[in-house]
Amino acid sequence: MSRARHLQPLPVPPGAGALDVLPALQRALDGDGPARIPVRGDDGAEARRLAAALAGPLTPAEDAAEDPTALVIATSGSTGTPKGVLLSASALRASAGATHRRLGGPGHWLLAMPAHHIAGIQVLVRALLAGTRPDAVDTTEGFRPDRFATAARRVLAADGPHYTALVPTQLSRLVSAGGDGLAALREFDAVLLGGAATPPALLDRARAEGVRVTTTYGMSETSGGCVYDGVPLDTAEVRVEGETGPVLLSGPMLARGYRHQPEAAAFTGGWFRTGDLGRWRDGRLEVLGRADDMIITGGVNVAPLAVERVLTAQPGVREACVLGVPDPEWGQAVVAAVVPDDTAAPPAEPDLRAAVRAELNPAAAPKRVTFLPELPLRGPGKPDRRALAALFQG
Missing domain, CATH: 3.30.300.30 (ANL, C-terminal domain)
Known part of the structure; x- marks a missing residue:
C-alpha cells in the first residue's frame, strides 16, 4: 500500500451501548476507515495497555489495498504482552457468510456477550452484512435472564430468522431459571454456543427444553466459529494429525497472522495450528481440549x-x-x-x-x-x- 494505514482502538461499551460501534465497524469492513482494535469501553487501563502494545501504523505484511485489515483482536493478553490477531475484511465476511448459509440465511441478531471479543463482534458483523439492525442485552448488572427476555422480544418481533450467540454459562443460567428467558430462547431459529467447552448434560437439557442449540468451535484466528456441531462450515477445512492429535484449521476466514509477528509458527502454509487436540468421531470433530492443559x-x-x-x-x-x-x-x-x-x-x-x-x-x-x-x-x-x-x- 502506498501509505500505511493506522490501527486504532475501538472502545466498545458494555451491553446495549455496544451498538454504538456499528458505524465505525462498517467503515472498517469497507476499508474507508482505520483498522480497529476492539477494547473494553469501561476499562480505561486495559484499553491503554492494548493500545500501547498494538496500535500504530500497519506494516505491508499486515495490510493489503485490495483486502484491508479491518479488525485486530487482542488475545491471550491476560498477562504479559497481548497478541493481536489480524483479520481482513474478507475473512470476517467469509465467516459471516458461511454462518448464514449453515443456519438458513441472513437474519436478525441479538448480542448477548461482550463485543470486544470475536464471538460478540461477529454478531455485529453478521447483522451488518445481513442488512438488519441488531439488538443487545442490557448487561450492566451482569447477565440476567429477565434482561435477556426483554431484549429478545424486541428482536423476535421482526420478520425473518432470529439468531443469538451464548457461552455455556449463559445458557446454563437461562435453562436453570426457566420462565420468560427460556421461553424467549426457544423462539430463536439458532442459538450459537461457544467460547468454552459445553457440558453434554447441559446441551442435552437445553435441547430437551426445545432450544435450537448449535455448538461452535473456532477462535479469533478463524474469525470466530468455523466448525458447527462438529462439521466444518462449507468453506472451512479441518485436519487432525494422527488418530488423536493436534487440530489444524484453514479457509478464507483465517487471519493474516499476528501483529508484530510476521513469522508466527502457528500460521503455516495456509493452515492455523490451534494448540487443541482432537479426533474424528462418527464423521464429526471432537475437541479433547488444549494440549498444554x-x-x-x-x-x-x-x-x-x-x-x-x-x-x-x-x-x-x-x-x-x-x-x-x-x-x-x-x-x-x-x-x-x-x-x-x-x-x-x-x-x-x-x-x-x-x-x-x-x-x-x-x-x-x-x-x-x-x-x-x-x-x-x-x-x-x-x-x-x-x-x-x-x-x-x-
Whole structure:
C-alpha cells in the first residue's frame, strides 16, 4: 500500500451501548476507515495497555489495498504482552457468510456477550452484512435472564430468522431459571454456543427444553466459529494429525497472522495450528481440549475435558473445571472445581470420584474437589484456570 494505514482502538461499551460501534465497524469492513482494535469501553487501563502494545501504523505484511485489515483482536493478553490477531475484511465476511448459509440465511441478531471479543463482534458483523439492525442485552448488572427476555422480544418481533450467540454459562443460567428467558430462547431459529467447552448434560437439557442449540468451535484466528456441531462450515477445512492429535484449521476466514509477528509458527502454509487436540468421531470433530492443559499424574495422561464431561453428567452438578496442580508424589494432582445445582446440598465427593473412575480410569479421579457458587471466568466465558490453580494451591 502506498501509505500505511493506522490501527486504532475501538472502545466498545458494555451491553446495549455496544451498538454504538456499528458505524465505525462498517467503515472498517469497507476499508474507508482505520483498522480497529476492539477494547473494553469501561476499562480505561486495559484499553491503554492494548493500545500501547498494538496500535500504530500497519506494516505491508499486515495490510493489503485490495483486502484491508479491518479488525485486530487482542488475545491471550491476560498477562504479559497481548497478541493481536489480524483479520481482513474478507475473512470476517467469509465467516459471516458461511454462518448464514449453515443456519438458513441472513437474519436478525441479538448480542448477548461482550463485543470486544470475536464471538460478540461477529454478531455485529453478521447483522451488518445481513442488512438488519441488531439488538443487545442490557448487561450492566451482569447477565440476567429477565434482561435477556426483554431484549429478545424486541428482536423476535421482526420478520425473518432470529439468531443469538451464548457461552455455556449463559445458557446454563437461562435453562436453570426457566420462565420468560427460556421461553424467549426457544423462539430463536439458532442459538450459537461457544467460547468454552459445553457440558453434554447441559446441551442435552437445553435441547430437551426445545432450544435450537448449535455448538461452535473456532477462535479469533478463524474469525470466530468455523466448525458447527462438529462439521466444518462449507468453506472451512479441518485436519487432525494422527488418530488423536493436534487440530489444524484453514479457509478464507483465517487471519493474516499476528501483529508484530510476521513469522508466527502457528500460521503455516495456509493452515492455523490451534494448540487443541482432537479426533474424528462418527464423521464429526471432537475437541479433547488444549494440549498444554493435559495433566500428567503418576505418568498417566489425563485430559481435563474428559473428566469434566463425566462430572457434569452427574446429578447435582451444573459446571466443572478440572486442572492439574503440582504434587510431590504424583507430579501433578487432578483437582476439580465443581458448581453444584444446590450449593447447600452439593453431591458427595466420593460419588463424583467413583463416577470418574468407572467412566475413565483411577488416575483421572480428582484427588481434591472444591465446591464453588460459580466458576471464575475470563474472556467471553472460559473458566479462569490460573485463578483456580491459585485457589487450590493457596
